[in-house]
Amino acid sequence: MRVVTAAPVRATAQSGLPPHVRTAFGVNEIEPRPVEWAGRRAWHCGDILIRAVADNAVAAWSAGVLDTLEVPGVRIAKPVRSSDGRWVIAGWAASRFVPGTLEPRYDEVVAVAEKLHAAMADLPRPRLLENRDDLVTRSAAAAFGELRVTVDRSHGGALFDHLAAYRRPVHAEPQVVHPELFGAVLFDGDAPPAIVDLVPCWRPPAWAAAVIVVDALAWGGADEGLIHRWAHLPEWPQMLLRAVLHRIVLHAQHPDGGPRTLAGLERAAGLVSALV
Numbered sequence: 001m002r003v004v005t006a007a008p009v010r011a012t013a014q015s016g017l018p019p020h021v022r023t024a025f026g027v028n029e030i031e032p033r034p035v036e037w038a039g040r041r042a043w044h045c046g047d048i049l050i051r052a053v054a055d056n057a058v059a060a061w062s063a064g065v066l067d068t069l070e071v072p073g074v075r076i077a078k079p080v081r082s083s084d085g086r087w088v089i090a091g092w093a094a095s096r097f098v099p100g101t102l103e104p105r106y107d108e109v110v111a112v113a114e115k116l117h118a119a120m121a122d123l124p125r126p127r128l129l130e131n132r133d134d135l136v137t138r139s140a141a142a143a144f145g146e147l148r149v150t151v152d153r154s155h156g157g158a159l160f161d162h163l164a165a166y167r168r169p170v171h172a173e174p175q176v177v178h179p180e181l182f183g184a185v186l187f188d189g190d191a192p193p194a195i196v197d198l199v200p201c202w203r204p205p206a207w208a209a210a211v212i213v214v215d216a217l218a219w220g221g222a223d224e225g226l227i228h229r230w231a232h233l234p235e236w237p238q239m240l241l242r243a244v245l246h247r248i249v250l251h252a253q254h255p256d257g258g259p260r261t262l263a264g265l266e267r268a269a270g271l272v273s274a275l276v
Contacts, residue, residue, distance in 0.1 A: 048080055057128045107229060175205060
């Protein structure tokens with residue numbers, strides 16, 4: 001796994017931080033330094049990081065939750081409001097800088113997921129999820145059998161069809177979960193792990209944990225024991241199965257998907273299929 005730190009990257013004219021955004025977040029007198037933070041481009045301005053966001057509604061929701069969320073044993077990159085009180089300015093959001101790197105400490109990432117989802121258990125279903133249609137939403141719906149999809153055989157279609165036949169009904173209650181924690185938890189030595197943002201999804205918490213495990217097995221070089229160390233989670237084999245199905249569908253739709261990444265999923269699928 002590639003470890004990503006808050007390391008300097010070369011700025012370009014296309015990636016520059018607009019002056020009015022710096023002013024809005026109160027850092028116009030601080031020279032911004034381009035960095036990569038948790039695998040994404042950001043601008044380091046003193047103790048604040050400003051980053052472009054892909055979805056304004058999700059970024060605003062995430063900031064609103066993280067602003068007051070407390071998770072025992074977990075650091076949180078607290079969001080910063082603009083001078084007029086908004087969380088997002090022209091597609092840019094800001095948060096306090098939290099030091100750390102992405103590291104292959106996968107059991108700890110799953111433990112963070114458990115703590116985070118326990119802290120978010122009472123959150124209402126976000127309205128922004130109504131009628132939402134994006135890669136994660138479609139792939140999760142297909143994995144749970146709520147959406148019929150046809151996956152091209154060259155992108156894992158045969159594997160999806162084979163595994164889907166082993167789906168059985170599950171009874172775990174859904175709640176707000178973060179389905180993309182594999183690349184969103186930072187570590188800084190012995191300090192508590194850190195969460196930098198949230199991606200909302202309405203699914204059982206054990207499924208979100210299973211997605212981390214599948215990602216780690218497929219692309220993170222995790223040991224096979226990882227899949228068994230969390231077997232106490234509710235309906236674990238079926239959650240793992242749905243996690244693999246989810247990733248197969250997402251992989252088939254993703255522009256970066258290819259034979260190499262599919263091979264990792266095939267490894268994870270082989271381990272999961274032995275449990276269902």
